[in-house]
Amino acid sequence: MKSTKIATAVSLAMLASSAFAGGPLYIHDKTMQPYKWDTTKGAIPVYTDGGPVVPTKDGGTAQAFTIDYDGTAFLTIEQANKVTADAVAEWTNVATSTFAMTVQGTIAEKTGIADVNETNVDQIYNAENGYGFWVNYDTDGQILEQYFGIPRNQVLGIAFPEWANEETGEITEATALMNGWFVDVSDTEGKQVGGVFTHEFGHAINMSHSQANGQLTYMSAAYSPQYDGVPGCAGVNTYTSASQIAPDTIETMFPFINVRGAQGANQHTVNIKDDIVNISDLYPTPDYKTSYGSISGTLYTKEGIEYSGVNMVARNLDNPLYDVITQQSGNLTQGKVGPDGKFVINGLTPGGRYVLYTESIKAGGYPTRQTAIVSEAEYWNEGESANPALDDACAVTPIVVAGGETKEVSLYFNGYTDGIQYTPLVQAFVMDHAKNGKQAMGITGSVPFLYDSTKKAVFQLHPAGPAVKAGTAAMNKNATKATVMADFTGNGIGEAAIWDLSSNKLTPIGDLNGNTCGGGGTSGTNASYPWDMDDTGNTVVGTAYRDMDGNGNCQTSGKHEVVPFKWTKKQGMVQLPYDLPGTVQWVRADRVSGNGETITGTNSGYKQVAWVNGQFVDTYSRFGARDISVMSADGKRIGFGSAQGLKIWDTTTDTVTELGTLRWCEQVPFNHFFLGNLCAQGYTHETLVPLVGLPPMVALDATEDLSMISVRAGGLFSGIVGGLYIDGMGWINLKQFFGKQGVVEASQSTMDNPFGLSANGSEMMGGLAGATISFAVDQNKAFVCDNGTDRELSFPKQVVQAVQAGAEFGRCAHIND
Secondary structure, three states: OOEEEOOOOOEEEEOOOOOOOEOOOOEEOOOOEEOEOOHHHOOEEEEEOOOOEEEOOOOOEEEEEEEOOOOOEEEEHHHHHHHHHHHHHHHHOOOOEOOOEEEEEEHHHHHOOOOOOOOOHHHOOOOOOOOEEEEEEEOOOHHHHHHHOOOOOOEEEEEEEEEEEOOOOEEEEEEEEEEOOOOOOOOOOOOOOHHHHHHHHHHHHOOOOOOOOHHHHHOOEOOEOEEOOOOOOOOOOEEOOHHHOOHHHOOOOOOEEOOOOHHHHHOOOOOOHHHHHHHHHHOEOOOHHHHOEEEEEEEEOOOOOEOOOOEEEEEEOOOOOOOEEEEEOOOOOOOEOEOOOEEEEEEEOOOOOEEEEEEOOOOOEOOOOOOOOOOOOOEOOOOOOOOOOOOOOOOOOOEOOOOOOEEEEEEEOOOOOOOOEEEEEEOOOEEEEOOOOOEEEEEEOOEEEEEEOOOOEEEOOOOOHHHEEEEEEEEOOOOOEEEEEEOOOOOOEEEEEEEEOOOOOEEEEEOOOOOOOOEEEOOEEEOEEEEEEOOOOOEEEEEEEOOOOOOOOOOOOOOOOEEEEEEEOOOEEEEOOOOOOOOOOOEEEEEEOOOOOOEEEEEOOOEEEEEEOOEEEOHHHHHOOEEEEEEOOOOOEEEEEOOOOEEEEEOOOOEEEEEEOOOEOOOEOOEEOOOEEOHHHOOOHHHHHHHHOOOOEEEEEEOOOOOEEEEEEEEOOOEEEEEEEEOOOEEEEHHHHHHHOOOHHHOOOOOOEEEEEOOOOOEEEEEOOOOOEEEEEEOOEEEEEEOOEEEEEEOOHHHHHHHHOOOEEOOHHHOOO
């Protein structure tokens, strides 16, 4: 028999830890079936560890699993072995599963190691010790820290099936590491930490994480409500506190656990249908499938493409918290065979009334990468379709099956195929949108990548790979050139360069210090740092570094060492002049008009400046301009946020037009971290403005004529929303914009950072603040409701004209969304 090592460490995170757990279901590539223990060989033997010998509180000595603050045994190895035996029994006693394991000896008896610790653990891990399950006790957490490199205060346990028969996929050896250091002071009998044992042993059996009810306890809060069905539908409960749900409803295999309370003790027991079904699917008894019903289904996008990574939940209406079963779409192929939306939910109680719905996975490692719901969460019903006008998300048909019966279903994400199209780019951090509306550029880490909306594909990078870097992303109008940074001299200091996207040629554009020093950041050390380029790609602006005091640093505050530059093909790189009062930490040039004539920038954080016709203007001092500026293609008009709202400065007439703002409560929430939702407490825009001022807004991008401007509004203490100013229509936030157009794909993940608009406003790109996801929006066509009739028109021009003539913006069925 040829053995193979099938897994690396997966862990269970403590409640509120920043480290998410990971416990995938491992698939044997040759058979495309899960790795399994061979239960025909009888009970799998379990071997337990010892521990250091320490004093006990009664004056004796004992081997310790957990040592108290005074150096005495808090939980002994004898107590840990009882917790192990109880956890073993929980999985062994599942009536519909053939799986069984029993404690049959100690690691010391099998290997001669009396206490597995950081000095000898390498004799257990990465070594074949023999058939069975090896349970190691990490008394002081030093195995976690010194062998696995994981802080002992972040992980409660690690377990995985480690070795298997390469030909058959039979698991032959599994290991677990239980963290004895992280036992709560109140857990004198090991009952609260018991849930960790049962959970980790589930991983050793090759069970994945699951999400049935755990999120209702561990992730519910006033600012993060959780639901036991599709949010907003009749009969669905909203959970904002763990106190709303009994701790014995938490599935054992949920990826979080609270070892300081009753939740940990209750996760020690295998009593929720979700856990029972998951082990029974791996190790079924002969009559399991004939005694219970099943759902066999496929999840599709609105275009009919199979979609993996979404939690599929079957909840019994008559016993909703205990008889609930989940599976992840595509979990039996893990992306190895292309798009896969298939799922099978077994173990349905005959005659039970189950509702089937989609749900995003909140946290934890799963067999297939978790994916966002690219629409709204919804129930399955007999009239299932992708058309939101026909298939209401709350429309549900209970599924009732007999023993041995399988209900075949197909479920489609809702979404219109006409009008505005909203495409998520998962794991993509896009930063710039070409004015042609067809290409975009982003960074992963510090490496730039390109996105082509015509191909719906993110594609790789410059052939030089990580050697080409970008701190921000910028392209010219037709996406034939981009700005990047590269180390051309090999001295470890990069400089700004132009990337020809057709030939992949890199052309350095120089710096202002002879490439002797630079500023440091995530993209390394660079003597010059590009921020933007004009429509032709022949003008680049950015930040350059100079060593004015001769100390070799190039970043000394107040010494004018971090300065704005302009590069042109004819003149090369020159420093832009500025005249500012007081101590200046740094000045950068970060935007250039399409024609390359007007430049805007930032002074020491948020204060805006500009260079118009070659002359420096302190727009912050003159107009209160802050954060970011946007410009018309000819550079004659500049838009920016201010304390008085969005303003447009006409540089030819030197006049300012005030465009106003989005409105508190109606368009911008005020969810204060300490004071709660002030809008729900009766405050309005008119009553909030005297207290906190107008909603802060950052201008992000604009069409070539400034007839449409995208903004980010709000802040940390209020909540963030994206918005649009549309000349002829006024202000609208993006939730309203997409909602009225029936773009249900945006209902759960509405972009709040719309950083890119095409030249005419027919395409938009944006993201979610703090998340590595971007959205490409094709809005060439949009709807108005004209006397009760939907009309699809070109956006924005024809739509604006229709609205001005009396039509309402949006589809008739969604005007009030």
